[in-house]
Amino acid sequence: MADFYTKALAYLEMIQSRPPKYFDQIKADGLEQKVPIIRDDMGVFIRMLCSLIRPESILEIGCGISYATHWMLLGSPESRVVGLDYNEDRLEQCRRYLEHSGWIDQVDLRRCWAEEFFKDNDQQFDLIFQDSTKKGYTGMIEDCYRCLKPGGTLVVDNIFFNEMVFGLKPEQEKKYAKGVALLKTFNEKMSQHPGFECSFLPLSDGVLVARRTS
DSSP states (O other): OOHHHHHHHHHHHHHHOOTTHHHHHHHHHHHHHHHHOOOHHHHHHHHHHOOOOOOSEEEEEOOOSSHHHHHHHHHHTOOEEEEEOOOOOHHHHHHHHHHHOOOOOGEEEEEEHHHHHHHHHOOEEEEEEEOOOOGGGGGGHHHHHHHHEEEEEEEOOTTTTTGGOOOOOOGGHHHHHHHHHHHHHHHHHHHTTTTTEEEEEOTTTTTTEEEEOO
């Protein structure tokens, strides 16, 4: 399957317009510095989703060095983004990339934990993109619901946790068992949430797309 996706992405790169060159630099820096960034198939998906729904406002939980931010703005250039990250160095790097791309005026970068942001926030968003510490996903379900406009969309990346939700190897148990259990709980709670209509997609490392229905 991995070979299929590699071939598919290579083929699609030949027949559709490529992102601007600075995408390559952000990706290369992320891989070199071992900073978590979304996979390219996830980037293509989130760009397509943004181009379809044209969110006026986006909340990005875990903006890192801005790779996903740029994919979303590529799909919806008029959107305004609030980007959260607690890592000061990554946030400064994120700011530099956005200055270079010319999108800095549309992105409000905030150094804080998502839980802190939710405590004081009364703004509602058209789209929330969640790509932060997996152990915190479950605790933010109701906050994300509250901060989404009715009809708004929640997108959550890495719901398969590098395929570990399918089963842990013996050498992974000690380090990852708790995190995997929390993520499974998140997936189950979201699938049963009365205020969300959910689709779980076998894309990238697993993607949840949920629409607030009430």
